[in-house]
Amino acid sequence: xxxxxxxxxxxxxxxxxxxxxxxxxxxxxxxxxxxxxxxxxxxxxxxxxxxxxxxxxxxxxxxxxxxxxxxxxxxxxxxxxxxxxxxxxxxxxxxxxxxxxxxxxxxxxxxxxxxxxxxxxxxxxxxxxxxxxxxxxxxxxxxxxxxxxxxxxxxxxxxxxxxxxxxxxxxxxxxxxxxxxxxxxxxxxxxxxxxxxxxxxxxxxxxxxxxxxxxxxxxxxxxxxxxxxxxxxxxxxxxxxxxxxxxxxxxxxxxxxxxxxxxxxxxxxxxxxxxxxxxxxxxxxxxxxxxxxxxxxxxxxxxxxxxxxxxxxxxxxxxxxxxxxxxxxxxxxxxxxxxxxxxxxxxxxxxxxxxxxxxxxxxxxxxxxxxxxxxxxxxxxxxxxxxxxxxxxxxxxxxxxxxxxxxxxxxxxxxxxxxxxxxxxxxxxxxxxxxxxxxxxxxxxxxxxxxxxxxxxxxxxxxxxxxxxxxxxxxxxxxxxxxxxxxxxxxxxxxxxxxxxxxxxxxxxxxxxxxxxxxxxxxxxxx
Numbered sequence: 391x392x393x394x395x396x397x398x399x400x401x402x403x404x405x406x407x408x409x410x411x412x413x414x415x416x417x418x419x420x421x422x423x424x425x426x427x428x429x430x431x432x433x434x435x436x437x438x439x440x441x442x443x444x445x446x447x448x449x450x451x452x453x454x455x456x457x458x459x460x461x462x463x464x465x466x467x468x469x470x471x472x473x474x475x476x477x478x479x480x481x482x483x484x485x486x487x488x489x490x491x492x493x494x495x496x497x498x499x500x501x502x503x504x505x506x507x508x509x510x511x512x513x514x515x516x517x518x519x520x521x522x523x524x525x526x527x528x529x530x531x532x533x534x535x536x537x538x539x540x541x542x543x544x545x546x547x548x549x550x551x552x553x554x555x556x557x558x559x560x561x562x563x564x565x566x567x568x569x570x571x572x573x574x575x576x577x578x579x580x581x582x583x584x585x586x587x588x589x590x591x592x593x594x595x596x597x598x599x600x601x602x603x604x605x606x607x608x609x610x611x612x613x614x615x616x617x618x619x620x621x622x623x624x625x626x627x628x629x630x631x632x633x634x635x636x637x638x639x640x641x642x643x644x645x646x647x648x649x650x651x652x653x654x655x656x657x658x659x660x661x662x663x664x665x666x667x668x669x670x671x672x673x674x675x676x677x678x679x680x681x682x683x684x685x686x687x688x689x690x691x692x693x694x695x696x697x698x699x700x701x702x703x704x705x706x707x708x709x710x711x712x713x714x715x716x717x718x719x720x721x722x723x724x725x726x727x728x729x730x731x732x733x734x735x736x737x738x739x740x741x742x743x744x745x746x747x748x749x750x751x752x753x754x755x756x757x758x759x760x761x762x763x764x765x766x767x768x769x770x771x772x773x774x775x776x777x778x779x780x781x782x783x784x785x786x787x788x789x790x791x792x793x794x795x796x797x798x799x800x801x802x803x804x805x806x807x808x809x810x811x812x813x814x815x816x817x818x819x820x821x822x823x824x825x826x827x828x829x830x831x832x833x834x835x836x837x838x839x840x841x842x843x844x845x846x847x848x849x850x851x852x853x854x855x856x857x858x859x860x861x862x863x864x865x866x867x868x869x870x871x872x873x874x875x876x877x878x879x880x881x882x883x884x885x886x887x888x889x890x891x892x893x894x895x896x897x898x899x900x901x902x903x904x905x906x907x908x909x910x911x912x913x914x915x916x917x
Contacts, residue, residue, distance in 0.1 A: 410437040410577045412463035414483050419471035424504050424562065428467070431570045434666060436635055437577060452482050460486050465498045465573050468549055472506050475514070475521035481542040488545045498576050501554035502569065512550040514543060574635045589752070589779075590745040594625045594738070595632070601734045602629075602719050604636065609711040611704075611720040613730035616738030617868035617880060618816045619780025622723040625738065626694050629721060633692060638715070639664035640692040643707070647699040647818075653706050654678050660707060664691050675706050683713040690717040698724045699822055704731075725819050727866035740777025740880070747772060749782045755790070767797050774804055776881045781812050808885040816886045819867050827860050831869055835887025836902045839879055846877050 411432055415425045425441075432439045440459045460466065466487050474480055491499045503511065510516045522539065529535025557565045601612045614622045627642065634640035641663035649656055657678030661671045664686055672678040691714055695707055708720045722730065741749060750772050755764075771789070775781040785804065789797055820828060830850055838846050850857035861877075864870045870879045879887075894900045903909045 407464040408438075408462035409440045409459060410464055411439040411573055412460050412466045412487075413439060413441050413469065414466060414480065414487060415469035416471050416474045416477055416480055419473050420469050420504055424502075424557070424566075425469055427562070428469075428502075428566050428569065431566050432573065435570050435574055435638065436640060437570075437573060452479055452486065456483060457486055460490055464496065465500065465576050466490075467500050467502060467569065467573070469502045469504050470506055470508075470511050470549075471504045472517045473521070474506070474511075475518045475542075475546070476524075478525070481545070484549060485541050485545045488548050491548075499549065499552055500569065500572065501549050501552055502565075503554065503556040503558070505558055507558075508550055508554075508556055511546055514546060518546075577635050588624060588628065589749045590741055591625070591628055594621075594736075595628055598625060598629055598721075598736050599633075601736055602721075604633070604717075604719070607716045609714050609716065609718045609720075611708065611711070611722065611730075611733040613727075613733050613735040614721060614723040614738060615727050615730065615735050615868065616725070617778075617883065618725055618819055619778050619812065620738045620740060620868075621779045622738050623696050624779075626696055626721050626723050630692065630694050633719075637692040637718070638690045639666065639686075642694045642696065644696045646695055646703055647697050653702065656703075656707060657682060660693065661685065664689065664693075675702075679706055679709055682707070683709065686714050687712065688715045690715045692718070693720045695720070695722040698722050698729055699726060701729055704729065725868050726822075727868070728863070741779060741782075742777065743772070746775065746777050746782060749779060750775075763794055764797065767794075767801060770801050771804065774801075774881065778812075778880065778882055780815055781808070781882055784811050808882055808889065812882060813886050813889050816883060817890065819869055820886065820890065823863070823867070824860075826854055826856075827863055830854060830857065830860050831864055832887050832891060832902060834864075834870060834877060835879065835884045836891060836904045838877060839884060840876055842876050843872060844875075 413425060413429060415421065429439055429441050440463055442456060442459075460483070468484065468487065487499060490497050501508075501511075507516070510518050514522050522543070525539050525542070526536065529539055555565055555569060598612065598614065602610070614626055616622050623644075630640065630642050641660050643656060643659060646656065653675040654672050654677070657675065658669070658671050661678075661681060662668045672681050693708060693714075695703060698704065704722060708714075708722075714720075722733075724730065727735065740746075747768070750768055771785055772782070775785065785800075789800060792800070820831065823831065833850065833853075834846070838849065847858055847861070850861065854860065861870070865872065869883055870877055872878070888904075891900050891902050900908075903912060
């Protein structure tokens with residue numbers, strides 16, 4: 391896909407931080423109490439936090455590892471305690487933190503006053519005065535040493551001027567929750583830089599987020615529905631990557647329909663991800679349902695069920711809404727609208743022409759500017775793909791760096807038959823159909839596309855019982871759609887249907903014939 395200028399302009403991208411948070415603290419004062427609790431809550435929220443377990447706080451300088459960690463952390467939380475200033479290590483660490491803050495490269499510093507008066511830190515009074523008296527006594531005959539002490543004083547004063555938390559009056563756990571919430575809101579979604587190259591993602595994200603209604607403190611399921619290869623998983627992944635840090639836990643169960651290990655294996659993955667402890671919690675799906683409902687009912691979670699194809703997936707993985715804590719959101723992607731029931735659904739349609747062109751150029755030409763001949767041929771490919779991202783990616787990557795002769799040859803072949811990689815991906819939907827549904831689909835693909843629905847129903851009812859309800863199944867599975875009261879399907883879906891029929895190589899053995907040449911051969915040669 392080509393760069394989406396709209397997303398780039400409307401979204402704030404950040405450097406590729408290694409850590410979400412760097413914790414600066416005086417180990418002897420807070421390691422076993424406040425800092426450990428804060429660290430655990432940050433980790434539980436999915437925020438990658440640097441906590442130095444090997445602090446040599448009596449040293450004159452901090453290690454290169456810590457310097458690098460400070461530079462690579464998006465947020466630094468400084469836990470000021472009574473004896474913080476006694477550690478030259480902590481003070482040197484603070485100077486480095488404030489230097490990084492002054493570079494204005496997007497780093498945030500949050501001071502926490504852990505049972506110490508902020509004024510004592512600001513003016514270096516009380517315990518801070520005692521600490522600095524000792525430092526100055528140590529460096530009294532050392533000009534560079536005294537300059538270092540002044541630098542510590544300046545860093546303390548600058549840090550106190552930042553917005554922070556004084557936890558002396560209040561409940562410690564409440565303060566930690568507020569701190570984690572603030573940090574979570576600050577954390578840049580570093581994994582989403584790829585979204586700049588996802589064509590049309592702005593519109594999708596905006597619409598899905600409006601359906602999720604994150605500000606409402608209820609539990610809800612939102613479905614993402616569309617034909618194979620249209621980009622459902624990409625949208626779900628983008629929503630997950632940009633919002634998971636707002637929840638107590640998050641889990642993305644990918645390509646669920648391909649699971650071969652039983653429902654309980656998916657339930658174990660879900661529980662492990664959301665409880666942040668890897669374990670085999672259950673051995674059967676009934677125990678799994680009870681475990682999910684029991685362990686997660688007070689936890690605010692984000693869960694993505696990617697590519698479900700059976701009602702069991704929703705029933706056994708998310709069940710009732712009261713299985714999860716308030717504010718939880720469940721996203722399910724599927725090719726089958728019926729599986730989503732009465733839940734809110736976002737339908738993913740094919741790309742518009744201008745987005746299709748952007749996508750094609752990204753894969754076929756990378757950073758190069760195509761010549762006029764290639765531009766004309768590009769339009770032929772784009773027209774044949776009819777806005778299906780999967781087809782554009784496959785063909786574009788195949789055509790990349792090929793010469794004009796190879797392009798023309800490939801496009802001629804494309805018009806005759808779709809690339810097997812695309813067909814096989816689309817065929818997954820066909821394979822899940824009942825026999826009667828497969829027959830009706832093939833009839834439409836080979837003969838009836840573009841005819842008014844009422845006439846098609848009459849034709850089908852003369853051949854199959856329950857044709858009307860079976861047709862609605864095909865619509866739910868994104869294989870056909872109604873357009874101005876006519877039954878239609880995507881060009882590539884039709885190609886897939888004809889491909890299935892043509893898998894019997896001898897025309898006389900095929901279930902349907904629509905090509906005049908094949909029909910003549912069968913009739914004339916009595917084959």
